[in-house]
Amino acid sequence: MLAIETDALSKDYLVGFWRPRPYRALHDLTLAVEHGDIFGFLGPNGAGKSTAIKLLMQLVFPTSGQARILGQPLGDLAVKRRIGFLPENPSFYDYLSAEELLTYFAGLFGIPAAERAARVASVLDRVGLGAERRSRLRSYSKGMVQRVGIAQALINEPDVVFFDEPMSGLDPIGRREIRQLMLDLRARGTTVFFSSHILSDAEALCSQVAIVAQGRLVATGKVSELLSEDQHGWEVVVDGLPATALPQVGARARACTLVHDGRHLLEFAPGDPAELVRLMTEAGGRIVSLHAQRETLEAFFVRRVAAAAVRGAAEP
Ligand SMILES: Nc1ncnc2c1ncn2[C@@H]1O[C@H](COP(=O)(O)OP(=O)(O)OP(=O)(O)O)[C@@H](O)[C@H]1O
Numbered sequence: 001m002l003a004i005e006t007d008a009l010s011k012d013y014l015v016g017f018w019r020p021r022p023y024r025a026l027h028d029l030t031l032a033v034e035h036g037d038i039f040g041f042l043g044p045n046g047a048g049k050s051t052a053i054k055l056l057m058q059l060v061f062p063t064s065g066q067a068r069i070l071g072q073p074l075g076d077l078a079v080k081r082r083i084g085f086l087p088e089n090p091s092f093y094d095y096l097s098a099e100e101l102l103t104y105f106a107g108l109f110g111i112p113a114a115e116r117a118a119r120v121a122s123v124l125d126r127v128g129l130g131a132e133r134r135s136r137l138r139s140y141s142k143g144m145v146q147r148v149g150i151a152q153a154l155i156n157e158p159d160v161v162f163f164d165e166p167m168s169g170l171d172p173i174g175r176r177e178i179r180q181l182m183l184d185l186r187a188r189g190t191t192v193f194f195s196s197h198i199l200s201d202a203e204a205l206c207s208q209v210a211i212v213a214q215g216r217l218v219a220t221g222k223v224s225e226l227l228s229e230d231q232h233g234w235e236v237v238v239d240g241l242p243a244t245a246l247p248q249v250g251a252r253a254r255a256c257t258l259v260h261d262g263r264h265l266l267e268f269a270p271g272d273p274a275e276l277v278r279l280m281t282e283a284g285g286r287i288v289s290l291h292a293q294r295e296t297l298e299a300f301f302v303r304r305v306a307a308a309a310v311r312g313a314a315e316p
Pocket residue numbers: 013014015023025043044045046047048049050051052088197
């Protein structure tokens with residue numbers, strides 16, 4: 001069963017004060033997210049990511065199209081109990097401490113009073129908030145508030161979580177911790193849907209991604225499949241290649257760089273590398289590494305988003 005499905009979901013906002021007119025922030029978004037996946041929802045600023053998440057959370061309502069979470073239409077109360085949500089730039093009533101705030105949320109979810117303290121302590125541990133959990137949120141840094149937001153999204157031990165820009169405001173260590181937390185969630189069978197424009201996070205975490213730009217889906221699929229369409233060639237590091245073999249090997253390479261004494265970095269065009277490897281080892285070289293030069297998610301993203309911008313500009 002799919003965890004999240006959207007079917008041609010569109011949203012128009014009314015913009016302009018005197019003569020409001022519709023502005024289409026999301027066009028016919030159709031997505032399918034498998035159970036237990038970490039799904040990355042990627043796009044530049046203003047692409048419609050938060051709009052899509054807000055539609056799924058019923059904070060705004062679609063102009064057309066529909067969606068289902070855990071097989072049920074949006075609004076199903078039994079499903080809502082099984083969902084967690086981190087809004088973009090969360091802000092909370094800041095006279096409370098993280099502990100008090102989360103105890104309140106635990107109450108909203110109907111967690112029995114006797115279990116609340118333990119549940120709150122466990123989610124705060126998971127997001128890495130220490131003794132400061134007893135201080136008022138007023139004194140928190142942006143990264144700490146973000147962690148409280150993530151803890152809030154996990155208080156009901158959800159089966160599906162929606163994180164809108166979970167890495168926002170976090171330093172590199174914080175990002176690594178939250179990355180680990182998402183992997184732990186997946187290991188427990190939780191489906192994680194998160195939006196981001198930090199592509200390295202998506203590359204490290206997601207099995208599936210969708211890229212949106214200007215409200216439209218521009219690509220969707222497995223990260224490995226999206227990128228393998230465009231294998232650029234091979235990079236081989238080889239030690240001890242004798243000078244006599246260099247002209248023959250070098251003639252086949254696109255580039256040949258002497259890294260340091262006795263070690264060369266060679267770049268070859270795409271194709272089967274077995275023959276090149278044989279050529280170098282027979283000449284007396286020792287292969288240190290061989291890897292495919294692939295387009296990064298970043299390069300793919302920039303290319304697709306730029307193409308979408310050109311198409312958008314060509315439309316009436
Ligand atoms: N309440 C609103 N009223 C009018 N326009 C809106 C509203 N909310 C969003 N928009 C517009 O809809 C488009 C999509 O916005 P959205 O917030 O979904 O983008 P996003 O992908 O989340 O961007 P970001 O990466 O900056 O968070 C933008 O052009 C935005 O200006």
